Amino acid sequence: xxxxxxxxxxxxxxxxxxxxxxxxxxxxxxxxxxxxxxxxxxxxxxxxxxxxxxxxxxxxxxxxxxxxxxxxxxxxxxxxxxxxxxxxxxxxxxxxxxxxxxxxxxxxxxxxxxxxxxxxxxxxxxxxxxxxxxxxxxxxxxxxxxxxxxxxxxxxxxxxxxxxxxxxxxxxxxxxxxxxxxxxxxxxxxxxxxxxxxxxxxxxxxxxxxxxxxxxxxxxxxxxxxxxxxxxxxxxxxxxxxxxxxxxxxxxxxxxxxxxxxxxxxxxxxxxxxxxxxxxxxxxxxxxxxxxxxxxxxxxxxxxxxxxxxxxxxxxxxxxxxxxxxxxxxxxxxxxxxxxxxxxxxxxxxxxxxxxxxxxxxxxxxxxxxxxxxxxxxxxxxxxxxxxxxxxxxxxxxxxxxxxxxxxxxxxxxxxxxxxxxxxxxxxxxxxxx
Numbered sequence: 001x002x003x004x005x006x007x008x009x010x011x012x013x014x015x016x017x018x019x020x021x022x023x024x025x026x027x028x029x030x031x032x033x034x035x036x037x038x039x040x041x042x043x044x045x046x047x048x049x050x051x052x053x054x055x056x057x058x059x060x061x062x063x064x065x066x067x068x069x070x071x072x073x074x075x076x077x078x079x080x081x082x083x084x085x086x087x088x089x090x091x092x093x094x095x096x097x098x099x100x101x102x103x104x105x106x107x108x109x110x111x112x113x114x115x116x117x118x119x120x121x122x123x124x125x126x127x128x129x130x131x132x133x134x135x136x137x138x139x140x141x142x143x144x145x146x147x148x149x150x151x152x153x154x155x156x157x158x159x160x161x162x163x164x165x166x167x168x169x170x171x172x173x174x175x176x177x178x179x180x181x182x183x184x185x186x187x188x189x190x191x192x193x194x195x196x197x198x199x200x201x202x203x204x205x206x207x208x209x210x211x212x213x214x215x216x217x218x219x220x221x222x223x224x225x226x227x228x229x230x231x232x233x234x235x236x237x238x239x240x241x242x243x244x245x246x247x248x249x250x251x252x253x254x255x256x257x258x259x260x261x262x263x264x265x266x267x268x269x270x271x272x273x274x275x276x277x278x279x280x281x282x283x284x285x286x287x288x289x290x291x292x293x294x295x296x297x298x299x300x301x302x303x304x305x306x307x308x309x310x311x312x313x314x315x316x317x318x319x320x321x322x323x324x325x326x327x328x329x330x331x332x333x334x335x336x337x338x339x340x341x342x343x344x345x346x347x348x349x350x351x352x353x354x355x356x357x358x359x360x361x362x363x364x365x366x367x368x369x370x371x372x373x374x375x376x377x378x379x380x381x382x383x384x385x386x387x388x389x390x391x392x393x394x395x396x397x398x399x400x401x402x403x404x405x406x407x408x409x410x411x412x413x414x415x416x417x418x419x420x421x422x423x424x425x426x427x428x429x430x431x432x433x434x
Contacts, residue, residue: 001182001185003019003077003186004027004077004080005026006073006080006083007029007082007083007085008035008039008045009045009083009085010048010155011160012030012084013028013044013046013048013055014048014155014164015122016039016055019186020061022189024063024186025064025077026058027065027073029066035066039055039059039065048161070105071108074106074109078117080117081122082106083123086125094126096129098123099125107137107141110140111141113145116145118146118148118178119146119147120148120151120182122152124206125203127200127203129203130199131199133148147182148199149173149183150171150172150174152173152202165190169192169194169195170192170195171197173197173202220234220238222282222283223238226272226281229280256434257433259293259300261329261331262320263360269289297333304391307430309343311343311344311389312346312387312391313345313347313387314393315391315392315402316392316393316417317331317332317335317349317376318351321394322396323351324351324353324361326352326364328364334391336369345375346375347376348377380402381402384409385409389411389412389413390410390413391414392416392419394417395417403427407424407425407427410427412428413428413429
């Protein structure tokens, strides 16, 4: 394939080196003539293990050239990869000036082309940026003459070539088959799962990945600081922690939904926070967890109130399905808030039977919902009579069946647990994060 790469920094240079190694023809484009001259001589403008051998070989085989002439690069290629930087502005928002400037250059280059061109945005950008790039191109060229996609990179400095060859996945954000086909062709020698998603989804995925990496680093460092003050080698602690691939390092708990609760997580997070405070150790990531959890409850209450409904049914009161444990259940707090806002609540939870509640479980519910018995319904159909909204808090198969079989009684559903992957027919459906 004939590919132009705009931006010869770490991402652009490594991508150019790997693409030419795989047999593609690449034209590197940069506003910095020094970078262009280095590439033309087979020298790397960045220090990165592996490319010092790949670039001279690419130039020698005439697979790699470089220029400052954007229009010429577009004319000579079928695909343009945008790999320019998006540095943070003073207030933290990304500076997209370089991205849009390159799009303008590519757009002007399209005016002299008769064949379709594909623009692939690789720079890390906020959701909606690819749409803005598309609009820039559309001002200069007929929409049928170009295609666009977002393809985030996952290259770490110091191991970028290895990362290029063995990525966790390939993300293609596009609605256009021609753009998808082009990106697949670029990486046809790379063995990795390919996910084709909406452009805005793909743009957000990149930010999520990097932010999650930052969370992991910060969490590990907080554990290290606490361990040091407790006289514990946190490295050994984390070695054991990471060996749990069932819960600790796994997809478990990594799904959007309602707040966490139960007898363990709230109290143990609180205990760890106070342990750190007692030792004078700062753990801001861990300390923010209760605040984040409360924010999830608050935002859920706000969304329900915005629906302006008076009569509400709640399916699931315990903190998760198939248990009667109400201790620290965020649903209890949700119901308490809604009652305080004057809403009429009916609750159905097959696992909860007030007569059997005892000990701390009973004490907790007496403190928060002293009239629980009057709110509970044994029959789910009875709970649905006359209600304007059904809130589902647990991914319980029986709940799905009840809703499907009694649609006339279910007018509106607010799903906090991901009970439905697709909105049920005939019901006004709202998801907490979808």
